[in-house]
Amino acid sequence: MATIADVARAAGLSSATVSRVINNHQYVSEEKKQLVYQAMEALNYFPNASAQKLRSKKTNTIGVMIPQLTNPFFTYLLEGIDRIATEHDYQLLVCQTKNNRFKELHFLNYLKAKQVDGIILTSIENDWATIADYHTYGPIVLCNEYTYQMLVPMVRLDQQEGAYIGTRHLIEKGHRAIGYCFGGNTSQLTIDRHAGYRRALNQFGIPYKKDWIFRDAYDLEDGKRVFRNTLEMDNPPTAFFTGSDQVAAGIVKEAISHGFSVPGDISVIGFDDQPIASVLEPTLTTIKQPAEEIGSNAMNLMIKCLENHIDPSEMDIQLPLQLIVRQST
């Protein structure tokens, strides 16, 4: 493989000039520029990326931490991130954490190793204090999940409001026994959603029951499991607020397969507004999160951080969420 020196030799110029042409510097005469292009062409030359990164201390790569590649919410997030990354010639190193805090830690070290210029987190598996340490080595942008412990660049939704609206909707439909499903961690997002659920309950004088709280609910199978578990309860929920359309779909499917009618006997509300929400029968009432937009905003924030012109007022972007009423409630 040809090197920059080979090109310089072939063009009868110095490697510095070749480098200038590669990097589109000004002050290179059109004549020599053509000479360089011809030589590069003739030698089938392509600059070595590692050498460029080592020397320039810029990788043009962003690490994106994703808990689950097969969860559509996160792929839409990724789609938004990728759209902006492509526009600005950044590459994406995709890091699947599987909700494992050690994997998250492992990937965070890419920042220290200068393998990436910055990291976008779409979930948070470690204490914030642990993550904050890495901030010295490059920008960390939060997207979807967030923290109040520090002012960091983040793109988020009012999750408490989302859970409140959803729960209130179920109450207004006449339900008083409302199950609550969520993932496993103790992130701020989780805390806030939980608070929104309780706020709605409180407002309507409905007692909070621990039995109605279901954790470790991430996907369709988990939703089915949750519903099966309620079958043995003395006082089972008649409605479910869930943290994801996948889980909601599982509950709906399992309820129907056990002979219940949705929304006749059981009401279910999802979260995200993934494609599955419109495909399910009955169609799923849900809280819409603009996933693609969250992602694109996060990547834009990242670019601003990298280019050092970020106004503190832009650090915390909040996007709207929206109740979409369909047939499942």
Added chain:
Amino acid sequence: MATIADVARAAGLSSATVSRVINNHQYVSEEKKQLVYQAMEALNYFPNASAQKLRSKKTNTIGVMIPQLTNPFFTYLLEGIDRIATEHDYQLLVCQTKNNRFKELHFLNYLKAKQVDGIILTSIENDWATIADYHTYGPIVLCNEYTYQMLVPMVRLDQQEGAYIGTRHLIEKGHRAIGYCFGGNTSQLTIDRHAGYRRALNQFGIPYKKDWIFRDAYDLEDGKRVFRNTLEMDNPPTAFFTGSDQVAAGIVKEAISHGFSVPGDISVIGFDDQPIASVLEPTLTTIKQPAEEIGSNAMNLMIKCLENHIDPSEMDIQLPLQLIVRQST
């Protein structure tokens, strides 16, 4: 940020020894090894990835070309690739081509730039001759899509058989007007599926009609569009073979919303067996592709290529596909 020289100094050793410890070389005394570990710890040292790559000419990174990040079939492929990559400490640079051949070309150049050690293609947008040129710069593994023009490492399914089985199933259900939906390109996979469809038609003496061929069908919306288009036809299909569950779901949804019954009036068969196939009402008959397994096999092949011990007989891996009969046919 500390460098290897700093660590060497702090440990009272040479940088060569530190390097040996980092790379787990033999012939380093336990004593010095501990010294190095302590120094690395104290200085919060992490080796610079670009320097390692430049010097060792190994990036430990694989480029994965994906047409659509939001298409579940490809994310399951990616999931399989990622599982094996993680096990072997490889990183993934995700390249979304959006079915654009120029983007594909752009990403192929990462091989020339030694930014990745190899590339896994999950779709093919350029002529095979164009892609074959890049093979000099590192291994290219095909996964899902394939070619007969050259013996390259690939993991594939018998797509002609898949389309044949699916079409025959529709014929056996009594249909003689069978629509055929596919994506846009002219890859071998597309050609083979088309051939399988025609073979089934031929076998049962059913004429092939150009009007029943629908191209550019990739997702749910495309499926809806296809069905709407048949509404104006004199002799519309009563059944549809599709290249993806997404498209099939679109057809089913649109048919039902226009008052047709599925499978009463219209039968639809999908491809992939994505989660949506079991969630749809009626549930979707489909040709199951073991996506995760295709991906993991591809990454395993890649690793073998990189480690130079690949037997030509292992180059072409063929996995089974399977007709899954549900309610939509």
Added chain:
DNA sequence: ATGAAAGCGCTAACAG
């Protein structure tokens, strides 16, 4: 078992 030294391929002062 350890160190000295060369060099991977490139960029960026600096000088002219």
Added chain:
DNA sequence: CTGTTAGCGCTTTCAT
């Protein structure tokens, strides 16, 4: 506008 030169941080002979 162009060339000379000094590294970026690491690995790897080659000695010892």
